[in-house]
Amino acid sequence: xxxxxxxxxxxxxxxxxxxxxxxxxxxxxxxxxxxxxxxxxxxxxxxxxxxxxxxxxxxxxxxxxxxxxxxxxxxxxxxxxxxxxxxxxxxxxxxxxxxxxxxxxxxxxxxxxxxxxxxxxxxxxxxxxxxxxxxxxxxxxx
Numbered sequence: 001x002x003x004x005x006x007x008x009x010x011x012x013x014x015x016x017x018x019x020x021x022x023x024x025x026x027x028x029x030x031x032x033x034x035x036x037x038x039x040x041x042x043x044x045x046x047x048x049x050x051x052x053x054x055x056x057x058x059x060x061x062x063x064x065x066x067x068x069x070x071x072x073x074x075x076x077x078x079x080x081x082x083x084x085x086x087x088x089x090x091x092x093x094x095x096x097x098x099x100x101x102x103x104x105x106x107x108x109x110x111x112x113x114x115x116x117x118x119x120x121x122x123x124x125x126x127x128x129x130x131x132x133x134x135x136x137x138x139x140x141x142x
Contacts, residue, residue, distance in 0.1 A: 008085030014113060015076035018069045019091055024120040025066025028127070032059030035127050039134055047137055055130045061123035068119055072111035074098050 036055035043049060077087055077095045087095065098106050 008080045008083030011076045011080035011083060012085045012087065015073050015080055015091060016088070018073035018076065018111075018113065018116055019094075021117065021120070022066050022069035022073060025062050025064070025069060025123075028062030028065055028120060028123045029059060030062075032062040032123065032127055035059070035130050039130055042134055042137060047134065051130060051133045051137075054126065054133070058123055058127040058130055061119060061126060065116070065119035065123050068112060068116035071109050072113050072116045074106060075109040075111040076113075078106060078109075 032055065036052065036059045039047060039052040039055035041047075043052060073091070074095060077091050078099075081087055081092075081095065095106075
C-alpha cells in the first residue's frame with residue numbers, strides 16, 4: 001500500500017497537467033473546422049480535394065487531442081484517488097461524473113500521456129500546412 005500512496009502525488013500532477021492541456025483541443029477543433037471548410041470551399045476554384053481532406057484530418061486531430069488528454073486526466077485522477085490522494089474539487093466532480101456515467105469504461109482506460117501531449121502540436125502543424133497549401137494555390141510566394 002505504501003507504493004500506491006507515494007505514487008498518488010505524481011499521478012495527481014499528471015492528472016492536473018492533462019486536465020489543463022485538454023482544453024488546447026477545443027480551439028484546435030474549431031480552427032480545424034474553419035480551415036477544413038475554407039479548403040473545401042476552394043475546390044471549385046481549383047483547390048485540391050486532398051488539401052480539404054488534410055484539413056478534415058487537422059480538425060479531427062484537434063478533437064482527438066481533447067479526448068486523449070481528457071482520458072489521461074480521468075485515468076490518472078482515478079489512480080491518484082485510489083492511491084490515497086485528495087483531488088481538487090473540479091477534478092473530483094468530473095471523475096465522479098465519469099464514474100457515474102460508465103464506471104467500467106473509466107476503470108478500463110489506458111492513457112497515453114506522451115501521445116496526448118504531442119497531439120495538439122501535431123494538429124497545429126497539420127493545420128498550418130493546410131493553410132500553407134491553400135495560400136500556395138493562390139500563387140502567393142512564401
